[in-house]
Amino acid sequence: MFNTTFSIVVFVIGIISSLLTMTGWFPQAIKTLRTKDTSGISLSFYSLVYISSIFWIAYSIMVIINPDSPDLSVKLSSGLPVLITNVVSITLNTIITSIKFINMIRAKKEGISEREYISNKINNKNQSK
DSSP, X not given: OOOSHHHHHHHHHHHXXXXXXXXXXXXXXHHHHHHOOOTTOOHHHHHHHXXXXXXXXXXXXXXXXXXXXXXXXXXXXXXXXXXXXXXXXHHHHHHHHHHHHHHXXXXXXXXXXXXXXXXXXXXXXXXXX
């Protein structure tokens, strides 16, 4: 798969950066799933990251299927880490923003802010214990 030491280094750096980027999403996703508290999450930020990930996925697919580059190992070592990272990022981003939208809709139905909705939900949960 690898012709040179350089292509191995490129692939390893890609894998390490991918793992670090993916790992960075997990704490927020786990916290959001546990607490359902999305009041401090910026929808603008998550929207921009989502759009960015879509472009990165398109880019990595184009790198992998590029007919001008016959070397499959170069295409995979360049495109695969970016593809995997952004598919995972979009998945976790979707989970977080879905919970955010649900909270926003429920808060709006009750005529209160999202922060108040979350606070009421936490208080009700604590009172039932």
